[in-house]
Amino acid sequence: MRIREDFYLNFIKDDRYMYLLSGLVNTLLITIVAVVVGILLGFLLAYVRTTHDKTGKWKIANAFCQLYITVIRGTPMVLQLLIVYFVIFASVNVPKIIVAFIAFGLNSAAYVAEIIRAGIMSIDKGQSEAGASLGFSYTQTMLYFILPQAIKNVLPALGNEMIVLLKETSVAGYIAMNDLTRGADIIRSQTYSAFMPLLMAAAIYLFFVMIFDSLVKKLERNLKNSDH
Amino acid sequence: MTTEQRKPLIEVKHLCKSFKDAQGNMEEVLEDISVDFYEGDVAFIVGPSGAGKSTFLRCLNRLEDATGGQIFFEGVNILDNKVDIDRHRQKMGMVFQQFNLFPHLCVMDNLTIGPVKLQGLTKDQAEERAMKLLERVKLADRARSYPNQLSGGQKQRIAIARSLCMEPDVMLFDEPTSALDPEMVGEVLEVMRELANDKMTMIVVTHEMAFAREVANRILFMADRQILEENDPVNFFENPKNERLKAFLDKMI
Numbered sequence: 251m252r253i254r255e256d257f258y259l260n261f262i263k264d265d266r267y268m269y270l271l272s273g274l275v276n277t278l279l280i281t282i283v284a285v286v287v288g289i290l291l292g293f294l295l296a297y298v299r300t301t302h303d304k305t306g307k308w309k310i311a312n313a314f315c316q317l318y319i320t321v322i323r324g325t326p327m328v329l330q331l332l333i334v335y336f337v338i339f340a341s342v343n344v345p346k347i348i349v350a351f352i353a354f355g356l357n358s359a360a361y362v363a364e365i366i367r368a369g370i371m372s373i374d375k376g377q378s379e380a381g382a383s384l385g386f387s388y389t390q391t392m393l394y395f396i397l398p399q400a401i402k403n404v405l406p407a408l409g410n411e412m413i414v415l416l417k418e419t420s421v422a423g424y425i426a427m428n429d430l431t432r433g434a435d436i437i438r439s440q441t442y443s444a445f446m447p448l449l450m451a452a453a454i455y456l457f458f459v460m461i462f463d464s465l466v467k468k469l470e471r472n473l474k475n476s477d478h
Numbered sequence: 479m480t481t482e483q484r485k486p487l488i489e490v491k492h493l494c495k496s497f498k499d500a501q502g503n504m505e506e507v508l509e510d511i512s513v514d515f516y517e518g519d520v521a522f523i524v525g526p527s528g529a530g531k532s533t534f535l536r537c538l539n540r541l542e543d544a545t546g547g548q549i550f551f552e553g554v555n556i557l558d559n560k561v562d563i564d565r566h567r568q569k570m571g572m573v574f575q576q577f578n579l580f581p582h583l584c585v586m587d588n589l590t591i592g593p594v595k596l597q598g599l600t601k602d603q604a605e606e607r608a609m610k611l612l613e614r615v616k617l618a619d620r621a622r623s624y625p626n627q628l629s630g631g632q633k634q635r636i637a638i639a640r641s642l643c644m645e646p647d648v649m650l651f652d653e654p655t656s657a658l659d660p661e662m663v664g665e666v667l668e669v670m671r672e673l674a675n676d677k678m679t680m681i682v683v684t685h686e687m688a689f690a691r692e693v694a695n696r697i698l699f700m701a702d703r704q705i706l707e708e709n710d711p712v713n714f715f716e717n718p719k720n721e722r723l724k725a726f727l728d729k730m731i
Contacts, residue, residue, distance in 0.1 A: 374576075380579070384640070385567040
């Protein structure tokens with residue numbers, strides 16, 4: 251039984267499954283924190299950008315946000331990670347996982363910002379006018395009327411961004427982070443058998459992507475049910 | 479009763495508005511408009527399309543920014559940039575051609591979100607107020623429906639109720655029946671007729687000439703960026719003086 255022996259060698263012997271398990275924990279941790287950072291910062295960026303587009307205010311802040319989005323979307327994620335680790339935090343001793351939180355969060359924010367901005371722009375101008383005519387301020391109108399509708403419209407895109415992010419964290423190995431991909435690679439280097447650990451890692455990614463996907467779909471359905 | 483002795487609710491003085499067109503040229507849409515509106519007025523603004531009627535109405539609550547002049551609302555020049563326009567807008571209800579109900583909120587929440595968030599009412603107080611208005615527009619049974627489940631006429635009646643729920647001092651109507659199927663126009667006009675009978679101050683931009691004649695106490699004719707003629711309904715239709723108005727009324731029949 252080749253498969254059985256392979257399985258034993260790669261996962262059971264010397265508790266090698268722990269590489270995958272601890273790697274998975276790191277992968278999920280990075281994803282979750284980066285999603286939160288990305289959404290918060292992305293909202294902020296989108297808010298500045300749309301406020302500028304709609305009212306003409308905040309020229310400098312808008313230019314900065316635009317530059318940020320252009321640079322982040324225009325350079326590879328791996329490079330951004332390396333720059334945060336080896337350049338920005340070169341002289342400070344910061345845990346690698348914190349570096350990963352920051353690098354992936356900052357990266358995701360740029361994409362989330364554009365998604366949310368598209369969502370805000372997709373809402374009919376009449377909605378802001380209705381809010382304004384009742385006496386709501388610009389910010390209140392945004393909060394009570396525009397954003398709830400905008401987010402619903404872009405939920406599939408946001409869900410997609412989270413799935414991309416989950417898989418993107420696999421480059422964390424470049425700064426010697428023990429994530430899921432690197433865990434599988436360590437097993438490979440110890441057992442000289444690539445098939446089992448790499449496919450197992452792939453299956454685990456796929457599993458979590460599917461869970462993620464079904465959660466987003468469920469949320470979409472719930473939001474859809476709330477108005478029709 | 480002569481309106482001249484009363485203090486105007488809205489005083490428009492030398493209002494100007496110009497847009498920048500695609501080529502960057504300034505295009506004037508409102509040219510030195512001065513007019514007063516009084517409490518209890520039911521003023522209808524009619525005229526050919528492109529005359530600036532809607533723009534004029536939207537300048538009154540600053541949905542459009544005027545380029546010159548003054549608008550005094552309850553004694554305050556609301557075109558002054560230091561003025562907190564949001565506070566004054568609470569007193570000026572507006573009804574749109576496209577209804578603009580909030581599709582993610584049920585009918586009840588569409589009505590109550592303003593009073594709750596802006597006027598500090600409790601949810602119960604606001605719902606009580608809203609329920610009375612829903613009964614008034616005969617849609618009390620749709621309180622928990624969502625806007626997408628309503629017909630156009632129902633939506634517009636809800637939109638009127640939503641504005642009234644803020645207890646405004648004046649209601650602005652921007653072509654309230656223009657987006658409706660013909661068989662739904664009547665129910666919306668009925669609500670507006672009752673409002674007028676209840677002495678609500680109303681400024682209405684419309685193409686419903688027969689309705690204007692029936693309900694208005696003043697009719698203003700707008701064309702070529704200006705108010706060219708103003709009169710009571712009878713004289714407006716029977717003795718038009720301005721040539722543009724005569725031509726306009728001829729085309730109406």
